[in-house]
Amino acid sequence: MSDDAAPPAKGPDAPSAETLLVFPCRFPIKAMGRADADLEMLVVTLARRHLAADASVAVRSRSSRGGKWTSVTLTIEAHSRAQLDAIYRELTAHEAIAWVI
Template identity: 40%
Template sequence: MSPVNETLLEFPCDFPIKVMGRMQPEFAQSIAQLMQQFDAEFDAARIEMRPSRAGNYLGLTVTVRATSRAHLDDIYRALTAHPMVTVVL
């Protein structure tokens, strides 16, 4: 049986994260600022944005430079705790 800590990822790596929240003018900017706290070289211009069909939600794909599994876990925790975020994948 393999240890729980094992991962198929090799760090550091660029890791895409999908984030969804209600359509708000400051949503993408707020998420970009959060990502810059974890990745000083995060480029907000590379955020991919997709509005939902009805236009009520906005899906973002943010790619961060993850340095370890713990770093990635911290990023996921921060995103899921963010008040504007509905779903993180």
């Protein structure tokens, strides 16, 4: 290693070995479920359990071509990998949500 090489970034905002994300960051989460459920409200409610009370959440919903499914995309400001993992666990555990990416 040369003397001119910068040392690796450290601190709470530096990416870790577990993730390449630098926190805080804007992060989209997409959930899909049956169109007959009030999926948008459900996804927002479940995700908000893991966000600050004043956190802004951008929400976009879209129905499938046949109208059988709805996808909901939330864009949040994520503060840690643990927070994202908790949101994913909460969403995937609910029976009305078919999948989350």
